[in-house]
Amino acid sequence: MQPHAEHSFIAYASAMLGLLSLLAVLCFHFPELLTSREFRAVYSEQFARRLLLVGMVAAFVLGTLAVMRGRSRRVALLGVGSATLAVLLGGTNVRFDAIGQTPWSLGMDWFVLSLFFSALVFVPLERYLGQRRMSPLRPGWRTDLAYFFVGHVLVQFILILVTAWTSTIAGLAAFPALKDAIQALPVWAQFLLAVFVADLAQATLHRTYHNTPWLWRFHAVHHSSRAMDWLAGSRMHLVEIVLTRSFVLLPLLVLGFSQPAVNAYVILVGLQAVLAHANLGLRFGWLEYVLVLPRYHHWHHARHPDYLDANYAIHLPLVDMLMGTFRLPKDGSWPEEYGVMKLETVPRGILHQHLMPFRRRKHYDEYED
Structure with a gap:
């Protein structure tokens, strides 16, 4: 992987974590509409809040680092800006009453957690154990990420x-x-x-x-x-x-x-x-x-x-x-x-x-x- 690709990846990692943090905060604000009842039973509220905190902090740190290095600044600022907006919307302090029942809901929580942990596990594995030396930002990744989003949100x-x-x-x-x-x-x-x-x-x-x-x-x-x-x-x-x-x-x-x-x-x-x-x-x-x-x-x-x-x-x-x-x-x-x-x-x-x-x-x- 070339140096510029690596720096770019830091910026994109910040953007991903910032946007995921923002989506997570929205899940806290609208749990009936944005979270799936079946998947909520798998994780606890405390776990979700701690993970949200980790995501926001990591988005700030990685975004700031990318800006200081001068690589993909707009992407890095998207990460920092999204994490900032997540904090302004309540961050880990959003409170909600008992989650009511709705005839349908989106699996936004399923998308956020699945993308976070999949990337956390497979990006490093493919970096060091990959058959091909290939950036996570390889051609076509945006299309595949869009499929990942649709398949999880519409679960x-x-x-x-x-x-x-x-x-x-x-x-x-x-x-x-x-x-x-x-x-x-x-x-x-x-x-x-x-x-x-x-x-x-x-x-x-x-x-x-x-x-x-x-x-x-x-x-x-x-x-x-x-x-x-x-x-x-x-x-x-x-x-x-x-x-x-x-x-x-x-x-x-x-x-x-x-x-x-x-x-x-x-x-x-x-x-x-x-x-x-x-x-x-x-x-x-x-x-x-x-x-x-x-x-x-x-x-x-x-x-x-x-x-x-x-x-x-x-x-x-x-x-x-x-x-x-x-x-x-x-x-x-x-x-x-x-x-x-x-x-x-x-x-x-x-x-x-x-x-x-x-x-x-x-x-x-x-x-x-």
Whole structure:
């Protein structure tokens, strides 16, 4: 990483922390509308306030340091200004009464905490253990961050859409004997079985995306990223998010897996989806044939004709072995290039990419190259 890129990153880190602090303060002011009831149960109010304080202080310190070094001053001032506004709006001293119930809410708290901790963990890891020497501010990061924002903030709406029809279909499909047999298993065994069943469903749908032209136009958005890191996995069309989560959740509901087993699987999905896309050059040896790890999934994203129909699993390479789509170079090599084969078929930017599947247009002048 060049010195100017590193200084720029300090400024952008300040801007991120300042803006996240401001969003966190807004969450304290409007908890019914901006925070999700399910996620509020995961963390405490005291924890959120302490984290907010850390974020504001770090935004001030990093922003001031970037300004003194003369790198990306406007970005650094955005961080300092956002943190200042967060303080003026009450900072950690905002008080609120009992949080009331609303028919819907945004997952702003989920976005703030997820982005903070994901960046805290993966930015240093990719800096020192990355397969490629690449700045976090690589080309296309703004688009992927926009996807990260939309996917997290709209989490409750996505959940409503997914559960609305999957629960209905699951209710119509009655297999009481099979459900009883699965629920008689210990939770850990249910979890392992759920991982296999869900990954088989996911991989089947995933392959269908690649081999059905009109579905590929939605999935091509995910493959359009020209760089692979922890943020790149967020680039998914909302239609694909709803379809994939529904298709994966449906067999788990139909077969009657217990809620603890399903919850454990949901946690695994979140962790492995980020890990599989991460820019981590570690060699895992035989474990690469047991679990889907970065090199395995990176080859699925390779801009290479030999890997257009390969590595659809997101958890278990065994699923690809059963489907006949397992591909992994034995020499430990990584892809040289990522992205769709025809770059001009996917436009640049989250708005144009969401409209793209519904347009007749096949080529665009503005695309990621």
